[in-house]
Each structure stands twice: as structure tokens, then as C-alpha cells.
Amino acid sequence: MSNLRFTEHALSEWMRGSGQDSDIVISTRVRVARNLRQLPFPLLATNQQSGEVLSILTGVIQEGLCEEGTPAFHIIHLDELDDLDKKVLVEKHLISPNLANESRNGAVVLNDDESISIMINEEDHLRIQCLYPGFQVMEAWEKATELDDAFEEKLDYAFDDKRGYMTSCPTNVGTGLRASVMMHLPALVMTQQINRILSAVSQVGLTVRGIYGEGSEALGNLFQISNQITLGQTEHEIIDNLHSVVLQIIEHEKNARAKLLNDSRLRITDRVMRSYGILSYAAVMESKEAAQRLSDVRLGVDLGLLDGPSSSVMNELNVMTQPGFLQKKFGESIHLGDRDSCRAKLIRQTLSGQQQEPC
Numbered sequence: 001m002s003n004l005r006f007t008e009h010a011l012s013e014w015m016r017g018s019g020q021d022s023d024i025v026i027s028t029r030v031r032v033a034r035n036l037r038q039l040p041f042p043l044l045a046t047n048q049q050s051g052e053v054l055s056i057l058t059g060v061i062q063e064g065l066c067e068e069g070t071p072a073f074h075i076i077h078l079d080e081l082d083d084l085d086k087k088v089l090v091e092k093h094l095i096s097p098n099l100a101n102e103s104r105n106g107a108v109v110l111n112d113d114e115s116i117s118i119m120i121n122e123e124d125h126l127r128i129q130c131l132y133p134g135f136q137v138m139e140a141w142e143k144a145t146e147l148d149d150a151f152e153e154k155l156d157y158a159f160d161d162k163r164g165y166m167t168s169c170p171t172n173v174g175t176g177l178r179a180s181v182m183m184h185l186p187a188l189v190m191t192q193q194i195n196r197i198l199s200a201v202s203q204v205g206l207t208v209r210g211i212y213g214e215g216s217e218a219l220g221n222l223f224q225i226s227n228q229i230t231l232g233q234t235e236h237e238i239i240d241n242l243h244s245v246v247l248q249i250i251e252h253e254k255n256a257r258a259k260l261l262n263d264s265r266l267r268i269t270d271r272v273m274r275s276y277g278i279l280s281y282a283a284v285m286e287s288k289e290a291a292q293r294l295s296d297v298r299l300g301v302d303l304g305l306l307d308g309p310s311s312s313v314m315n316e317l318n319v320m321t322q323p324g325f326l327q328k329k330f331g332e333s334i335h336l337g338d339r340d341s342c343r344a345k346l347i348r349q350t351l352s353g354q355q356q357e358p359c
């Protein structure tokens with residue numbers, strides 16, 4: 001087992017549960033996709049070419065991106081990591097499964113607090129991601145733009161006057177920008193309004209994904225909402241559109257929470273308390289059940305029905321209860337049957353503030 005510091009703890013700074021509307025918007029992410037003009041996209045590049053991309057981009061980072069205010073970056077080469085560390089980085093949302101499993105000469109560059117994650121040789125040569133707690137689309141976008149500008153000063157990006165930034169997948173051509181929020185929407189799910197809201201969202205150029213991005217499930221009432229379109233709109237328009245739609249969804253969720261409290265206070269309190277009790281005492285816990293019960297408890301705390309764990313602890317538990325992190329914590333050899341009991345134990349210990357012991 002390696003001792004990569006970024007995989008030793010489950011909680012990144014940006015998961016601390018602060019920031020605007022952090023009871024509903026867990027986190028915000030902005031990423032830009034860029035490519036170097038003179039080299040083929042990663043999928044078409046030879047080993048030598050993707051090696052060249054890696055050395056150009058890490059060279060720029062090592063020289064210092066800009067004179068002042070450059071955060072200290074840690075360059076991590078994917079081929080130096082074991083599979084478990086890669087899995088944990090995916091579970092912490094710091095790299096994509098694609099970079100973990102399929103990249104050649106792939107690397108990830110992280111700053112100390114893990115709010116900046118730059119992927120090299122993923123689907124594109126360069127993917128700059130900024131992750132912030134709560135609802136901070138503007139702030140995350142400004143940071144991503146600052147880094148993008150600093151790279152662009154030193155690199156010749158593949159850019160077409162008519163189409164904008166050229167990317168490996170046509171869905172990213174243009175701005176190469178994806179801005180997203182991870183939203184906790186339990187009241188819209190319980191009041192059965194979620195499908196109507198999500199289908200309205202998809203009609204205004206946004207897309208809804210699960211907790212681990214494209215192709216993943218929306219576990220624990222967590223929905224990732226991001227812009228679908230990158231071409232034909234300016235960055236400002238994309239950010240403004242996401243911002244205003246998310247404000248409306250926040251309002252709908254708040255109204256649904258107020259309605260639940262008003263119409264079914266006892267039922268909802270019972271549900272929250274039961275979930276808290278089960279999480280506190282269960283001996284076996286599957287990941288789906290953990291996600292759902294953690295969602296109930298998070299809602300209970302937000303509604304003032306329970307004086308329970310902080311959202312920072314809830315966010316930590318969301319990562320801690322993933323398979324990779326469990327293996328990291330309790331040893332790679334724990335097999336499937338033991339995993340559910342280790343998960344239950346880890347939740348029990350965390351909720352009661354006990355020291356975490358071996359499984």
C-alpha cells in the first residue's frame with residue numbers, strides 16, 4: 001500500500017460543508033478542457049506523443065504558472081500509483097475513472113487543499129478542474145479561468161476562430177467548459193416532484209448526472225447538474241444559465257422541505273430518527289442503504305429535527321463508505337461480505353466520535 005497523502009484521508013477541504021446554500025448545494029465544480037495544437041488528441045497519440053504532452057505540461061507547472069499566487073502543486077504520475085490509490089482518487093472526485101483506468105502517460109496535479117485538480121492526458125491533453133464547497137459557480141469559474149489564462153500564456157492551444165477550443169469529444173468543442181453543482185434534493189424526491197424538475201432542467205440546456213458523473217447513479221438523493229452545451233454560448237452565458245437555474249431548484253427544494261415539515265412533520269421525523277438509529281447501530285450496511293440513510297440524516301439535521309453530525313462529517317462518510325476507501329482503510333484483502341460489516345463499523349465509529357479501529 002502506498003503512502004500517497006491525498007488518499008490517506010477521505011475529506012478534501014472543499015467537502016467541508018461551507019459556502020453559500022451548502023445545505024442544498026454540496027459542491028461546485030468547473031472544468032475546462034484544452035489541447036495542444038501540435039499534438040494529436042490522447043486517444044490518437046502514440047506513447048511517445050502522449051509522453052511529450054506530459055513533459056510539456058508538467059514543465060509549465062514546474063516553472064510556475066504565474067509570477068505571483070501560484071499554489072504549490074503536487075504532480076502525481078498515474079503509472080506510479082497502485083490501483084487502490086487510483087480508486088480512492090476517483091471516489092474523492094479528484095480524477096475520472098477514465099484517467100484512472102485508460103490513460104497513457106496520465107497524471108494528476110493537485111494543490112494542497114485538493115480544490116484544484118489538473119488532469120493530463122485524460123480524454124483531452126489538459127483538464128483543469130476547480131472544486132469549491134457550496135454554491136460558488138462564479139468563484140470556481142474565476143479560478144479555472146485564471147489557471148487557464150496562465151497556461152495559455154505559455155502554450156499554443158488548439159483553437160479555431162470559428163469553433164473555439166478544439167476537444168477530443170465534439171460535445172466539449174467551443175468553450176470546453178463544464179460547470180456543475182452537486183445538489184442534495186431529498187424533499188423533491190420524497191414529494192415526487194423530482195422527475196418534473198429534472199426534465200425541465202434538461203430543456204434549458206442542462207444535464208443531470210449521478211454522483212460520479214457520466215453514466216453513474218444518483219445515489220443518496222445527490223444529483224450533479226451541469227451545462228450540456230459548450231458550443232454557441234459564451235462562458236458567461238453558460239455560467240449565468242447554470243447559476244439562475246440552480247437558484248430556482250434551491251427554491252423548489254426549500255419549498256418542498258417546508259411542505260414536508262408542515263404536512264408530515266411526525267412521519268419525516270420518524271424517518272430521520274430511524275435512519276440515524278440504524279446508521280448508529282447496524283452491524284451490516286450495503287453502500288446503497290448507507291447513501292440513502294445518510295441522506296435522511298443530512299435532511300434531518302438541515303431541518304433542525306436532529307442534533308446530529310455536521311455536513312462535513314456527512315460528506316466524509318459519503319467518501320469513506322465507498323469500496324476503495326474501505327479497502328484502503330481496512331486492508332485490500334477484505335472481501336465483499338466483510339465490506340458491508342466494515343462499512344457499518346466505520347459509520348458507527350464516526351457517528352459516535354470513537355477512534356477508528358481495524359475492522
Ligand SMILES: Nc1ncnc2c1ncn2[C@@H]1O[C@H](COP(=O)(O)OP(=O)(O)OP(=O)(O)O)[C@@H](O)[C@H]1O
Pocket residue numbers: 027028029031090093094095096123131172178180181182209210211212213214224
Ligand atoms: N459539483 C461537483 N462536485 C463534486 N464532484 C463533481 C461535481 N461535478 C462533477 N464532479 C465529479 O467529476 C467527475 C467527472 O464528472 P463528469 O463525468 O460529469 O465530468 P466531465 O468532465 O464533464 O466529463 P466528460 O467531459 O467526460 O463528460 C465525477 O467524479 C463527478 O462526480
